[in-house]
Amino acid sequence: xxxxxxxxFIENMYKECHYETQIINKRLHDIxxxxxETGTYTHTEEELIYGAKMAWRNSNRCIGRLFWDSLNVxxxxxxxxxxxxxxxxxxxxxxxxxxxxxxPYITIYAPKDGPKIFNx
Numbered sequence: 041x042x043x044x045x046x047x048x049f050i051e052n053m054y055k056e057c058h059y060e061t062q063i064i065n066k067r068l069h070d071i072x073x074x075x076x077e078t079g080t081y082t083h084t085e086e087e088l089i090y091g092a093k094m095a096w097r098n099s100n101r102c103i104g105r106l107f108w109d110s111l112n113v114x115x116x117x118x119x120x121x122x123x124x125x126x127x128x129x130x131x132x133x134x135x136x137x138x139x140x141x142x143x144p145y146i147t148i149y150a151p152k153d154g155p156k157i158f159n160x
Contacts, residue, residue, distance in 0.1 A: 046071050046081060053090045089113040092146050107144060112136075114147040125155040 047068055054064045074081040083091065097108035112135065116128045128147060136145035149155055 042080065043072055043075050046075070049091065050087070053087060053094070057090070085115050088115055088117075088148060092148065096144075104144065111144045111146060114145065116147050117150045119149055119155060122155075125149075129157075 050067055050071065051064060054067065071081045092113045093108050093111050096102065096105050096111055099105050114128070114132060116125075119125050119128050132145055132147045136143055
């Protein structure tokens with residue numbers, strides 16, 4: 041199931057980005073091996089960026105989706121401690137608010153054991 045979903049995503053992305061078939065097949069082979077070994081796989085930074093932009097582009101109910109290609113994606117999957125998290129979230133807010141001229145930003149953290157934000 042996971043491999044089929046990964047395959048659909050990779051084929052869509054790599055074809056839209058005009059990758060050669062052999063590169064697509066190599067990436068799919070690597071993903072299949074990683075899933076067999078670990079039960080999951082990790083997106084490359086390029087896949088992460090493309091996936092975030094594609095998700096916004098395909099979000100039918102979002103009026104801002106017309107600007108999907110201008111989305112700034114920050115890969116923060118390597119953030120593991122509180123200080124790094126605080127630094128990354130501060131950077132995100134500073135860049136996204138841009139002194140009142142908002143810019144589309146998303147910061148993506150690790151899927152497991154990533155930072156948690158609590159509010160009240």
